[in-house]
Amino acid sequence: MERARDWPLEVHRTLKAARVRVVGYVPDAGLTRLIALCRADRAMRSVALTTEEEGIGLAAGAWLGGARAALLMQSSGVGNCVNALGMIAECRIPLLLIVTMRGERGEFNSWQVPMGRAAGRVLREMEVKVFRAAGENAIDSCLKKTMNHAFRDGGAAALLIAQRVIGIKSFAGGSNK
Amino acid sequence: MIARLHRRDVVRELLRERGGLLVVAGLGSTAWDCTAAGDAPLTFPMWGAMGTAAMLGLGLALARPRRRVLVVTGDGEMLMGLGSLATIGAERPRNLAIAVIDNERYGETGMQETHTARGLDLAAVACSCGFRIAKQIRNKTGVAAFRAAIHASPGPVFAQIKVVPEKLPPVLPPVDGAELQQRVRRALLGRA
Numbered sequence: 001m002e003r004a005r006d007w008p009l010e011v012h013r014t015l016k017a018a019r020v021r022v023v024g025y026v027p028d029a030g031l032t033r034l035i036a037l038c039r040a041d042r043a044m045r046s047v048a049l050t051t052e053e054e055g056i057g058l059a060a061g062a063w064l065g066g067a068r069a070a071l072l073m074q075s076s077g078v079g080n081c082v083n084a085l086g087m088i089a090e091c092r093i094p095l096l097l098i099v100t101m102r103g104e105r106g107e108f109n110s111w112q113v114p115m116g117r118a119a120g121r122v123l124r125e126m127e128v129k130v131f132r133a134a135g136e137n138a139i140d141s142c143l144k145k146t147m148n149h150a151f152r153d154g155g156a157a158a159l160l161i162a163q164r165v166i167g168i169k170s171f172a173g174g175s176n177k
Numbered sequence: 178m179i180a181r182l183h184r185r186d187v188v189r190e191l192l193r194e195r196g197g198l199l200v201v202a203g204l205g206s207t208a209w210d211c212t213a214a215g216d217a218p219l220t221f222p223m224w225g226a227m228g229t230a231a232m233l234g235l236g237l238a239l240a241r242p243r244r245r246v247l248v249v250t251g252d253g254e255m256l257m258g259l260g261s262l263a264t265i266g267a268e269r270p271r272n273l274a275i276a277v278i279d280n281e282r283y284g285e286t287g288m289q290e291t292h293t294a295r296g297l298d299l300a301a302v303a304c305s306c307g308f309r310i311a312k313q314i315r316n317k318t319g320v321a322a323f324r325a326a327i328h329a330s331p332g333p334v335f336a337q338i339k340v341v342p343e344k345l346p347p348v349l350p351p352v353d354g355a356e357l358q359q360r361v362r363r364a365l366l367g368r369a
Contacts, residue, residue: 021239021240022236022239022240045239047235047239047264047268048264048267049260049264050260050261050263050264051260053228053229053258054229054232054258054260054261054264055232056226056229056232057226057229057230057231057232057233057235057236057258057261058232058233058235058236058239059236060226060229060232060233060236060358061201061232061233061234061235061236061237061238061239061240062236062237062239062240063236063240063358063362064199064221064233064236064237064240064358064361064362064365065199065236065237065238065239065240065241065244065365066240066241066362066365066366067236067239067240069236083225083226083227084226084228084229086225086226087223087225087226087229087354090224090225090354090355091354091355091357091358092354092355092358093358
């Protein structure tokens with residue numbers, strides 16, 4: 001069996017090689033290591049956001065100024081971006097989203113399920129091209145395709161990373177007695 | 178205290194002899210005000226994405242750290258993106274200024290009152306978020322001082338400028354979004 005790949009390290013390297021200079025994020029447990037790598041990189045300005053919608057504005061502003069941006073979020077955050085994505089479509093601004101999925105098979109928290117199921121469809125409805133990495137070996141190659149759509153073709157693109165890559169969030173130790 | 182300032186005069190003064198200043202204009206009346214003051218390629222007037230103008234300003238400021246960036250927006254638009262004041266306060270970009278033209282109304286939809294009409298103090302919010310300067314302005318002297326701060330004071334700086342609630346004829350910038358973003362990039366970077 002192939003050893004588990006260090007996908008956050010690969011993704012960080014790929015973003016760096018593509019000269020991504022601004023990274024906006026709302027944390028997800030599955031993004032912890034990637035966020036830490038971006039924050040530690042002095043060639044990237046990592047911006048913690050209060051809501052994912054802010055990231056759409058941040059990325060649009062960075063593009064106006066000539067800088068490439070990437071946004072990191074979990075699938076629930078996709079819903080927070082919707083109206084702002086209208087600007088990305090109308091203005092034809094390149095956009096790169098990296099989305100870790102919640103609400104897929106094995107999810108304990110049923111509140112995550114509706115937005116998790118809708119995230120891909122919602123993005124497509126807003127003219128964002130969706131790529132999906134079902135396993136960790138696919139992440140880096142999928143990211144390269146996603147980035148080509150954004151930075152080479154000037155479109156809006158999202159890479160969805162399946163929940164099985166990240167693992168199911170454990171609520172062990174919790175009690176509802 | 179009754180506001181005496183008129184929004185078009187305020188914005189014309191803020192944009193006077195702007196030099197290389199990059200401007201993001203929030204949707205609605207503030208986009209018309211910026212256009213009335215003189216449409217320019219280094220102005221990005223917004224027609225939608227309400228609540229994100231300040232964040233466009235932050236993205237632009239981070240991408241071009243040697244340029245000054247001014248966001249001119251309305252009280253309703255700023256209220257929709259209040260969290261962005263927290264984000265900007267945390268990042269503390271030295272080259273970003275925000276001017277909220279506060280008529281205490283949603284001007285495009287029937288002049289309904291915003292929360293600032295009920296006393297919400299946006300300058301106090303910006304101050305607690307960590308802006309280096311955050312002022313409420315009610316007179317011309319204050320506007321002139323803020324104009325100087327936009328060009329010279331370490332940011333982020335913020336002004337909530339109280340203006341008369343008046344319905345003025347719109348002065349429309351180009352509407353095509355792709356054209357608007359490309360003209361900024363052409364003027365700033367020499368490529369679209």
